[in-house]
Amino acid sequence: MLKILAVFGTRPEAIKMAPLIKELARHPEEFDCRVAVTAQHREMLDQVLRLFAIRPHYDLDIMRPGQTLFQITCRALEGLERVIGAEKPDLVLVHGDTTTTFAAALAAFYLRVPVGHVEAGLRTRNKYSPFPEEMNRHLTAVVADLHFAPTATARENLLREGVDPGSIYVTGNTVIDALLATVDPAYRFEDPVLAQIDYKRRRVLLVTTHRRENLGDPMREIYLALREVVGLYPDVEVVFPVHRNPAVRQVVEEVLGGLPRVHLIEPLEYQPFVNLMGRCYLVLTDSGGLQEEAPALGKPVLVLRDTTERPEAVEAGTVRLVGTSREAVLYETRRLLDDPLCYRQMAEAVNPYGDGRAARRICQAIRYHFGLASAPPEPFVPGKICRREKILCR
Ligand code: UD1
Numbered sequence: 102m103l104k105i106l107a108v109f110g111t112r113p114e115a116i117k118m119a120p121l122i123k124e125l126a127r128h129p130e131e132f133d134c135r136v137a138v139t140a141q142h143r144e145m146l147d148q149v150l151r152l153f154a155i156r157p158h159y160d161l162d163i164m165r166p167g168q169t170l171f172q173i174t175c176r177a178l179e180g181l182e183r184v185i186g187a188e189k190p191d192l193v194l195v196h197g198d199t200t201t202t203f204a205a206a207l208a209a210f211y212l213r214v215p216v217g218h219v220e221a222g223l224r225t226r227n228k229y230s231p232f233p234e235e236m237n238r239h240l241t242a243v244v245a246d247l248h249f250a251p252t253a254t255a256r257e258n259l260l261r262e263g264v265d266p267g268s269i270y271v272t273g274n275t276v277i278d279a280l281l282a283t284v285d286p287a288y289r290f291e292d293p294v295l296a297q298i299d300y301k302r303r304r305v306l307l308v309t310t311h312r313r314e315n316l317g318d319p320m321r322e323i324y325l326a327l328r329e330v331v332g333l334y335p336d337v338e339v340v341f342p343v344h345r346n347p348a349v350r351q352v353v354e355e356v357l358g359g360l361p362r363v364h365l366i367e368p369l370e371y372q373p374f375v376n377l378m379g380r381c382y383l384v385l386t387d388s389g390g391l392q393e394e395a396p397a398l399g400k401p402v403l404v405l406r407d408t409t410e411r412p413e414a415v416e417a418g419t420v421r422l423v424g425t426s427r428e429a430v431l432y433e434t435r436r437l438l439d440d441p442l443c444y445r446q447m448a449e450a451v452n453p454y455g456d457g458r459a460a461r462r463i464c465q466a467i468r469y470h471f472g473l474a475s476a477p478p479e480p481f482v483p484g485k486i487c488r489r490e491k492i493l494c495r
């Protein structure tokens with residue numbers, strides 16, 4: 102029996118770890134899976150824990166309004182010293198690139214506990230973009246013993262850094278496991294704002310922004326472009342679930358507050374959110390996870406950033422890197438609203454990120470690593486696209 106401690110702290114980590122925690126729990130004879138949350142996010146994390154019925158064994162409750170990177174790192178590190186020290190697991194699992202991820206990997210290392218890194222190997226090669234995520238994932242990779250790379254590109258990134266090839270498994274991204282389990286064409290919105298929108302006659306732009314490097318002027322530029330778009334196209338509605346960061350909220354309210362056909366709403370539960378994505382016309386975002394989900398649902402994505410660590414969807418043509426200048430955001434959005442051919446080319450459903458079996462592969466890799474299985478998992482190969490996604494998003 103292997104004791105596994107999964108550690109996470111924010112909304113996206115929870116969404117992407119949930120399928121893995123569920124899969125580990127399906128095999129209680131092999132795995133004793135414990136869960137520790139730092140709660141770097143509070144409400145946004147709790148939404149996901151509720152949906153997937155995950156009850157953490159430890160909750161460090163570290164979130165503070167307007168928290169700094171120093172505060173997150175110190176609080177998480179101190180709390181995790183106690184948790185990992187008490188549990189003494191065989192493996193600590195961390196996800197992606199948040200400050201919780203890095204602190205958990207470091208805490209495990211200090212206590213000489215092996216680390217498995219889920220969603221390993223994503224890179225922009227720009228230290229400050231995204232900030233601090235690019236460095237968080239580098240630092241986590243240095244500490245990790247097992248690397249679960251979602252794609253072959255991510256594996257190559259790790260190999261280039263000298264990571265032992267025998268410790269890397271190409272698994273697909275667990276976000277597609279979560280997505281496939283959640284999108285439902287018959288889904289009905291409870292939220293009155295979302296329920297009253299006529300998704301056939303209106304073109305809904307789904308917007309999210311939260312990146313630290315976009316706080317302030319870059320976000321203002323993005324919102325100014327959106328304001329102009331809404332004025333130009335009477336059939337466009339903006340749905341913007343606003344991140345709870347007060348620094349985001351202030352600028353959103355200033356530029357977009359009170360505008361007709363602009364719905365500024367609270368962060369949505371994962372289920373209504375992905376079902377909204379399935380019905381929208383276009384996604385504008387600086388999120389990482391949305392760049393993986395929207396292509397699977399056949400939705401074009403304009404990425405409001407200068408770099409991306411997810412080149413696969415850019416290569417497939419469904420994701421375009423736009424940056425944050427008002428002119429560029431306006432130009433690219435108008436192109437997709439005015440030019441049906443351009444829209445169709447970007448709206449082709451592709452899924453380079455997963456096939457819904459990432460969690461199973463990761464479990465098999467853990468078994469293999471600890472000598473509980475004689476063979477590693479078959480690597481994830483994109484191209485065998487699950488047709489279900491296309492059906493789901495109609
Ligand atoms: C964090 C991660 C980022 C990830 C993002 C996902 C770091 C440094 N940043 O960024 O990598 O992409 O989560 O969303 O790890 N807040 C609430 N309630 C919540 C969540 C946040 O009130 O449930 C507010 C708090 O005031 C908090 C602030 O938002 O201080 C910022 O949260 P923080 O986790 O520091 O940064 P994010 O931008 O959310």
Ligand code: UDP
Nearest residue numbers: 113116342368369370371374388389390391
């Ligand atoms: N998401 C959600 N509700 C929202 C906005 C996003 O459930 O209102 C989900 C989304 O489907 C994706 C994840 O949150 O799985 C992305 O989180 P975020 O953009 O905060 O972080 P990132 O992916 O950039 O780290």
